Amino acid sequence: MQKSIRPTEALRPERWLEHLNRHLPIARAGLxxxxxxxxxxxxxxxxxxLRLAARRSLRDDLRWLRERASAVRDLDVLLERELPAPFAEWLVGERLVARAGLIEAxxxxxLRALLEGWRWVPELAREDAAERRERLAVRAERRAHRALDPKSGADAFHAVRRALRRLRYADEWLGRDVDALKALQESLGLLNDVSVARRLACECPCASQLAEFLAAADRDLERRVARARLELARHYRRKEKV
Structure with a gap:
């Protein structure tokens, strides 16, 4: 159930700006x-x-920063798994490259211009944000229906995951309940982890030595796609009943 909101209360970005500024030096130190x-x-x-505010400025810069951080984070997550030794060794090298890219960023x-640019971003009227949130919901549902096609693969679910992530964050900005979206996003995230692992294994120079790993990844991916399709269908069926 969504929490009640006060239409006159404006949204402000300070909390997450402070969160970002607090963690930038931690990310840089790498400890x-x-x-x-x-x-x-x-x-x-x-x-x-910024999407809720319908502002294009700074969005590309935030996406750039997120992608640099994600390149490191994806490898961190994968390296926590038990992996074939040649693959793990290659991933350690790839992480060093990704880490260097993040430090450069x-x-x-x-980055300094990005942080400075927030001085000019105004507060956001809650009713405007709520209206634009509905557009994100429509987009997420369209992508979900595409993913529900039995012929769809992992890429379709990756698109749904991104759309649901934006919808969840929009609801968080609006103070709404996000438990269902969070659970669905986490399930899709596990599917994405397997997809990333498989892609990197295929890119690895030692891919010819990873036949068993790739076969297991293919089976895992197939299971997770089937499960994600089921959970996605259940989510939207429940939504229709509300």
Whole structure:
């Protein structure tokens, strides 16, 4: 059930700006992997704020920052798994490259300009945000219906995951209940983890040594796609009954 909102209360980005600024030095130091994750999360939430505000400025910069952080985070998540030794060794090298790219971003004039640019972003009228949130909901539902096609694959669910992430963050900005969206997003995130692992294994120079790993990934991906399709269908059936 959605929480009641006060139409006159404006939305402000300060909380997540402070969160981002607090975790940027942690991500740069590299002593705590959670710092990188929180930079990615903050950038995604702030990008959604700009969508709700219908502002194009700074969105590309936030996406750039999030992608740099995600490149490291995806490898961190994968390296927590038990992997074939040649694959793990290659991933460690890839993480060093991704980490260098993130450090470059964190020390760049582009990041400084991004942070400075928020001085000119006004507060957001809640009723305007609520109206634009509905557009995000429509987009997410359209992508969900495409993914529900039995012929669809993991890529379709990746598109749904991104759309649901924006919808969830929009609801968080509006103070609404996000439990159902969060659970669905987490399930789709697990599917994405398998998809990323498979893609990287195919890109690895030692891919010819990973036949068993790839076969297991294919089976896991097939199971997770089937499960995601079921959970997605249930989510929208429940939504229709509300």
């Amino acid at each position: 705590n992997r959670e710092g990188v994750h929180q930079v990615r999360v903050s950038a995604a939430r702030l990008e959604t704020y 964190l020390e760049s004039p582009r």
